[in-house]
Amino acid sequence: MEDKIQDLNKTAAIPPPLGGRGAVGADIQVFAPATVANVVCGFDVLGFAVNEPGDEVVMRMTGKPGITISKITGDNGRLPMDPAKNTVSVSVQHYLKSIGRTDIGLDIELHKKMPIGSGLGSSSASTVAGLYAIKTLLGDESDVAGLLPFAMKGEEMACGHGHADNVAPALMGGFVLIRSYEPLDVVRLPHPEGLYCAIIFPDVDVPTREARQIIRKNIQMKDAVTQWGNIAGLVSGLFLNDIDLIGRSMKDILVEPVRSMLIPDFYKMREMAMEMGAVSFGISGSGPSVFAFTRDEDTAHRITQKLQQHLTGIKIGSNIYVSTINDKGPRVIG
Known part of the structure; x- marks a missing residue:
């Protein structure tokens, strides 16, 4: 992971911050935002951001390092409240170390506005909010993509694997492809403007670590070949x-079964x-x-409501969301 940070910083150097809102007492x-990773056929290499739900971080500069x-x-x-075990503080600490500013003092509030363990990038949203907050506080005007390796540190702590298919779209917005992890190479993809996402979160527990462990190691x-064709078809459709090409390409014969x-x-x-x-x-x-792509907002709402009714009928609660693809990523709200 250290190599990834060094490689990405060669092309998106992060200078020691000189301006911004970073005086003691500033907040x-x-x-x-939440994200949809894999996008059915693109395990660990595709993801996109949505408008809701998401997480919020309040960060304050303090006088004590x-x-x-x-x-x-x-x-x-x-x-965990322990800053050595929380994904937000750990990723921020890696960022501060990289720019030589471990002398800085910070207090963090994390407000979870989305379910933990939902499959919607809960830890990613928290981590990205924290990194974007410190970047903005310190007046760091470098490309936001330079924060990606630090966000991946948070993912590594959260689920044991530093994948980028949640943190990259949460950080950069839009639809992204992780072309390579070694070296780290992330590509932002176009997408149809009229594409809607209907999301249904059933109230059942599927821990990310365990969900990764059941995946086949050999295929x-x-x-x-089938999977490669579907990924290529999906990217081509975008x-x-x-x-139509997007829809018929979104088939997964490796992980989904x-x-x-x-x-x-x-x-x-x-x-x-x-x-x-x-x-x-x-x-x-x-x-x-689970999620569905639709051509319009009304269809997305009808699907979420119908599936929620179905889950209620089998005694399972759920949360539902409808969103376009979020092209903006993180944003300052206060």
Whole structure:
């Protein structure tokens, strides 16, 4: 991971900050969005940001060097207050070390506005909000992509693997492709403007670490070829503004067949969504959230409401969201 930080900083150097809002007592509040990773066929290499839900971080400059976490809300006591164990503070510390500013004092409040363990990049949203907050406070005007390796440090702590398919779209906004991890190479992709995302988060527990462990380690060449074709088709559809091509390319024969077993009535929900006009349907990240692409907002709302009713009928609560693809990423809200 240190090599990734060095490689990316060669092209997006982060200078020691000189301006910004970074006086003692200064504070800032930042929102960072949820994300849909994998996008069905692109395991660990594709992801996009949505408008809601998301997380918020309040960060204050203090006179005492070091980082403290004074408050966490919305987590039901699940997240650590210890700055050495929290993804937000750990990633911020890596950033400060890289610019030679470990003398800085910070106090952090984390407000979880999205479910933990939802498959919507909960840890990524928190981490990105923290990194964007310190970057803005210190007047660092370098490319926001330079924060990506530090955000991946947070992912490594959260789930044991420093993947970028959540943190990259949360940080950069839009639809992204991680072309390579060694060296780190991230590409922002175009997408049809009229594409809507319908998200359903069933109230069941699918921990990311466990969801990664059940994935097959060895696959047949013919399956790999099918998957490569689908990924290429999806990326081509995004560039060509071809929603039909996007839809027929979003098929996964490697990961979804295993992970779908952890999501109640996954195939029934897919059948219902497709019958109601969805372009595609699949698992968001490691689940349990599922999502559908639609051509319009009304169809997205009808699908989320219908699937929520279905889950209620089998005694499972759920949260639902409808969003376009969020091209802006994190933003200052206070």
